[in-house]
Amino acid sequence: MNPKNLFTKKGSVILILLLLCLIGIQFIRPRLNNPPVTADLDAPPEVKQIIERACYDCHSNKSKLAWFDQPAPAYWLVRNHILEGRQALNFSEWDKLSKDQQKGILYESVNQALFKEMPLKQYLLLHPGSEITDKDIAILKNYLDTLAPPKVKPDTSATIRNNASIVTNVRPSLNGIPYNAEYRNWEAISSTERFDNGTLRVILGNEIAVKAIKEQHINPWPDGAQFAKVAWAGTIDPEGNVHTGDFKQVEFMIKDSHKYASTEGWGFARWRGMQLQPYGKTALFTTECTNCHKPMRDNDFVFTEPLRLATK
Ligand code: HEC
Ligand code: HEC
Known part of the structure; x- marks a missing residue:
């Protein structure tokens, strides 16, 4: 006009x-209710303070609307964010999560903050006081370190070297990816310290992946980035130390957005057992991989949170 x-x-x-x-x-x-708090986030005050300030408006049952959030249509948007936010993560219903899940979601939260995914950008425009500063990140990470379970140090090199020296002629995977024993020299980016079903897993990244983590260019990952995930049977001795047992499998994800466009931009491959048998019956074994990795589509289909490395 x-x-x-x-x-x-x-x-x-x-x-x-x-x-x-x-x-x-x-x-x-x-309507937008604040349902009762069943169990509030349990964390030291300096940690809780940060999360309350930056995240509680959308991730708790203690949402506070500012006056400028009240008039429609702003109200509708804010209400949606709160309802969706609570569904993804609710610090006021902390007891609904197991200890491991709590730890996992805290890791994810720090990552989201680190990569400026959270708090939502639109929200920050109007609530600049909710920004997560580098100092906040440092406090959160220190806290996460205290939560970390005892370090698992599987002897990657020995187990895999043994194994590779026995098997000489490893067949390529059914989708044509050749076996690459080079991964033994890659850097461990996450010893998925969680271990269930008695297996113990380590995730290694090649040089391109490690560089991408350091430069925080990990969503999407650059072409050429590769991960290997190695699994052994795990055992715990009476002192609570974790040891690796038999080698179970190694699997790879190789980023090439063109070559592997049909499998979400990643080449998937897996070899099993001491004999390093290619996994699956046909090349379509990758459907299994992509299906299970799909929930991570907003994370370029990668589960691992390379938190520790990113902060070195
Ligand atoms: C303005 C509302 C808002 C604020 C503030 C906010 N979030 Fe969120 N958050 C959301 C919404 C909406 C979702 C679900 C949709 C999505 O993943 O984008 C979400 C999802 C998440 C998830 C799950 C992500 C996933 O992949 O499922 C985590 C973890 C998270 N937020 C952490 C945080 C942390 C930590 C803070 C504070 C530093 C924060 N959020 C602040 C709205 C918010
Ligand atoms: C049942 C679900 C599931 C299936 C099926 C699956 N994955 Fe994964 N994958 C995961 C989870 C969960 C992680 C995260 C690490 C962990 O918890 O062990 C992961 C991690 C990985 C990683 C390390 C990078 C990352 O995303 O963290 C690679 C490499 C990998 N998977 C390859 C494969 C390949 C190859 C296949 C198919 C042969 C496959 N995966 C099938 C669930 C699955």
Whole structure:
């Protein structure tokens, strides 16, 4: 609208109609409750303070709306963020998560903050006080370090070297990816310290992957980035130390957005057992991989949170 027109008859009619609309939509106000807090996040005060300030508006049952969040249509948007946010993560229902899940979601939270995914950008524009600073990140990470379970140090080199020296002629995987024993020299980016089903896993990244982590270019990962995930049977001795047992399998993800476009931009491959048998019956074994990795689509299909390395 040309501002001059505002003063014409037609202009004022339009303005009045707009105003009436704005007033009208204020009556469309779906409810937004703050349900009772069943169990609040359990963390030291300096940690909790950060999360309360930056995350509680959307991830708790203690959402506080600012005056500018009240009028529709802003209200509708904010309400949606809160409902979706609570569904993804609710610090007021902390007891609904197991200890491991709590730890996992805290790791994920710090990663989200580290990569500026959270708090949501639109929210930060209006709530600049909620920004997560580098100092906050440092405090959060220190806390995570205290949560870490005892370090698992599988003897990657020995086990895999033994294994590779026995098997000489490893067949390529059924989708044509050749076996690459080079991964033994890659850097461990996460010894998935969690271990269930009695297996113990280490995730290694090649040079391109490690560089991408350091430069925080990991979503999407650059072409050429590769991961290997190695699994052994795990055992715990009476002192609580974890040892690696028999080698179970090694699997790879190789990023090439063109070559592997049909499998989400990653070449998947897996070899099993001491004999390094290619996994699967046909080349379509990759459907299994992509299906299970799909929930991580917003993370370029990668599960591992390379938190520790990113902060070195
Ligand atoms: C303005 C609302 C808002 C704020 C503030 C906010 N979040 Fe979120 N958060 C969301 C919404 C909406 C989702 C679900 C959709 C999505 O993943 O984008 C979400 C999802 C998440 C998830 C799950 C991500 C996933 O992949 O499922 C984590 C973890 C998270 N937020 C952490 C945080 C942390 C940590 C903070 C504070 C530093 C924070 N959020 C602040 C709205 C918010
Ligand atoms: C049942 C679900 C599931 C299936 C099926 C699956 N993965 Fe994974 N994958 C995971 C999870 C979960 C992780 C994260 C690390 C962990 O917890 O062990 C992971 C991690 C990986 C990693 C390390 C990089 C990352 O994303 O963290 C590679 C490499 C990998 N998987 C390859 C494969 C290949 C190859 C296949 C198919 C042959 C496959 N995966 C099938 C669940 C699955």
